[in-house]
Amino acid sequence: MKDNETGKRTKNGRNTSGSRAEARRATEDAILKAAETVFAEAGFGGATMQLIADMAGLPKANLHYYFETKEALYRRVVERIFNIWLEAADVFDAAAGPAEGIGAYIDAKMEISRRHPNGSKVWASEVMHGAPVIQDYLETTLSDWTEGRATIIRRWIAEGKMADVDPRHLLYMLWATTQHYADFSHQIETLNGGKPLSDAQWEAAKTSVKQIVLRGIGVIET
Amino acid sequence: MKDNETGKRTKNGRNTSGSRAEARRATEDAILKAAETVFAEAGFGGATMQLIADMAGLPKANLHYYFETKEALYRRVVERIFNIWLEAADVFDAAAGPAEGIGAYIDAKMEISRRHPNGSKVWASEVMHGAPVIQDYLETTLSDWTEGRATIIRRWIAEGKMADVDPRHLLYMLWATTQHYADFSHQIETLNGGKPLSDAQWEAAKTSVKQIVLRGIGVIET
DNA sequence: TCTTTTTCTGACCGTATGGTCAGGTTGAAG
DNA sequence: CTTCAACCTGACCATACGGTCAGAAAAAGA
Structure with a gap:
C-alpha cells in the first residue's frame, strides 16, 4: 500500500x-x-x-x-491472522444448532481464506515449522478455544441435533478444508486452468464443503 | 540415518x-x-x-x-513425496465403488501422513510459495491425475452410487483433511496435551474422517 | 605393483543478510 | 522563532550462506 x-x-x-x-x-x-x-x-x-x-x-x-527485529515483525503478522480467525468463532457460538453454527463457521472461514490468503499461509508455515514463535498461543488461547467449541458440539450431539462424531476431528476437518483454499490456492488455481476461482466458483466451493460436512454430521438430508 | x-x-x-x-x-x-x-x-x-x-x-x-545445488537436492525431496502420493491412487482406481475406493484412499493418505509427515510438509511449503520448483508437475502429472479421478467420481455419481457432489471440491477436501494431520501435526500434538497421537487416536482419526466424508457423499447410512 | 577413476574434504571466496548508528529532517509545543 | 522529541536514512559492519577447488584418500582395474 x-x-x-x-x-x-x-x-x-x-x-x-x-x-x-x-x-x-x-x-x-x-x-x-x-x-x-x-x-x-x-x-x-x-x-x-x-x-x-x-x-x-x-x-x-x-x-x-x-x-525492532525481523522476528518481532513476523510475530505481529502471525498474531493478526490468528485474531481474525478467533473473531470468526462468534458465528459459531451465537448459533442455535449445528446446521446454523457450523454452516456459518464454514462460510466465515472460507471468506477469510479468500480475503486473507497470505495471512493463512504465514500461519500454516509457522505451525508447520513447529510454531517457534507462537507456541504460547497454541497452548493457551487456541487450546481454550478448541475445548470451548468441542463442548458446544458435544452438547449438540447429546441433544440429538447431530451425529455422534469426535468434536476434535470435526474441527480439524473444518480448519483443514477451509484453509486449504488459502494455503493451496496456487495448486487450486493451476488445476483451474491457471485462473483464480471466480465468484461463482467460490460459491460452489462453499456449497460443496457445507453439503458434504453437514450431511456428514447428519444435520441435512440426502 | x-x-x-x-x-x-x-x-x-x-x-x-x-x-x-x-x-x-x-x-x-x-x-x-x-x-x-x-x-x-x-x-x-x-x-x-x-x-x-x-x-x-x-x-x-x-x-x-x-x-549439484541446494535446489537440485530440494527438487528430489519434493519429487519423492509426490510419487508416494501418486501410488496411493492405486487403491482408488481398483475399487468397485465410492465406499470402497474413497474409504481406502483416505486410509492410504492418512497412513502416509503418519509415516511421511516431513515429506508432506515440504510439499505444502513448496505449493504455498507458488510451486517455484515443481510447477511443471502441477500442470502435467497432477492435472492429469485429478482429471482422471474426477471422471471416476462422475461415473459413480451417474450410476447412483453416491450423492451429486463436485468431484474437484471433494478431492480438495480429501487432500486437505488427510494432509492436515501431517502438515499441522505440531498443532494437533499441542492440542493433544503435547503428546503425539497414539495408535488408537490415529485409528479414531481415520474413522472420523471416513465417517463424515462417506456419510457426506451419501454412501453410508446415518 | 602401478595406473586410473571415483569418492571425499578442509580451506577458501563472493555475496547477501539482519542489524546498527551517527547525523539529518520534520512538525508540534512553548 | 526556538526547542526538542519523534522520525527518517545512507553508509556501514559482522556474520553466515551457497558454492568452488585443489588435492588427498580409497577403490577398481590392469
Whole structure:
C-alpha cells in the first residue's frame, strides 16, 4: 500500500495528514501488509527485510525503527491472522444448532481464506515449522478455544441435533478444508486452468464443503 | 540415518560393503532423508546445506558432490513425496465403488501422513510459495491425475452410487483433511496435551474422517 | 605393483543478510 | 522563532550462506 491516499506531502513523499499517531499506524499497517505478503511468498527464512522495505516503499533502516527485529515483525503478522480467525468463532457460538453454527463457521472461514490468503499461509508455515514463535498461543488461547467449541458440539450431539462424531476431528476437518483454499490456492488455481476461482466458483466451493460436512454430521438430508 | 549398519569401514567410518552403486544409493538416501527433515523444519529458505550435512553425518562439500545445488537436492525431496502420493491412487482406481475406493484412499493418505509427515510438509511449503520448483508437475502429472479421478467420481455419481457432489471440491477436501494431520501435526500434538497421537487416536482419526466424508457423499447410512 | 577413476574434504571466496548508528529532517509545543 | 522529541536514512559492519577447488584418500582395474 502506498502512503499517498490523502493529505499534504513533504519532498520525500511522506504522508503528513492527520495526527502523528495516525501516521504511525498507517506506516505500521503498510509494513505489516508488505511483510504478510513477503513472508507468505518466501517463508520466514526466505523473506528479507530489504524486500519487505521495498514493497512498503521505505528504506530498510526505517523498518527497524518501527519493528525492532525481523522476528518481532513476523510475530505481529502471525498474531493478526490468528485474531481474525478467533473473531470468526462468534458465528459459531451465537448459533442455535449445528446446521446454523457450523454452516456459518464454514462460510466465515472460507471468506477469510479468500480475503486473507497470505495471512493463512504465514500461519500454516509457522505451525508447520513447529510454531517457534507462537507456541504460547497454541497452548493457551487456541487450546481454550478448541475445548470451548468441542463442548458446544458435544452438547449438540447429546441433544440429538447431530451425529455422534469426535468434536476434535470435526474441527480439524473444518480448519483443514477451509484453509486449504488459502494455503493451496496456487495448486487450486493451476488445476483451474491457471485462473483464480471466480465468484461463482467460490460459491460452489462453499456449497460443496457445507453439503458434504453437514450431511456428514447428519444435520441435512440426502 | 548413520552410515554404519553393516560392512567393513575405513578409518573415516565410511561404509564399504556392497557395490559402489549400492554405497552411492545409501549415501544419497541418507542425504535425502536428512534434507527432508531440515527442509520440513526450516523451509527452503531457512534450511542450510551445513545443517543437512551435519544431520547426514557428512562434510558439507560432500553434499555438493552428490547434489549439484541446494535446489537440485530440494527438487528430489519434493519429487519423492509426490510419487508416494501418486501410488496411493492405486487403491482408488481398483475399487468397485465410492465406499470402497474413497474409504481406502483416505486410509492410504492418512497412513502416509503418519509415516511421511516431513515429506508432506515440504510439499505444502513448496505449493504455498507458488510451486517455484515443481510447477511443471502441477500442470502435467497432477492435472492429469485429478482429471482422471474426477471422471471416476462422475461415473459413480451417474450410476447412483453416491450423492451429486463436485468431484474437484471433494478431492480438495480429501487432500486437505488427510494432509492436515501431517502438515499441522505440531498443532494437533499441542492440542493433544503435547503428546503425539497414539495408535488408537490415529485409528479414531481415520474413522472420523471416513465417517463424515462417506456419510457426506451419501454412501453410508446415518 | 602401478595406473586410473571415483569418492571425499578442509580451506577458501563472493555475496547477501539482519542489524546498527551517527547525523539529518520534520512538525508540534512553548 | 526556538526547542526538542519523534522520525527518517545512507553508509556501514559482522556474520553466515551457497558454492568452488585443489588435492588427498580409497577403490577398481590392469
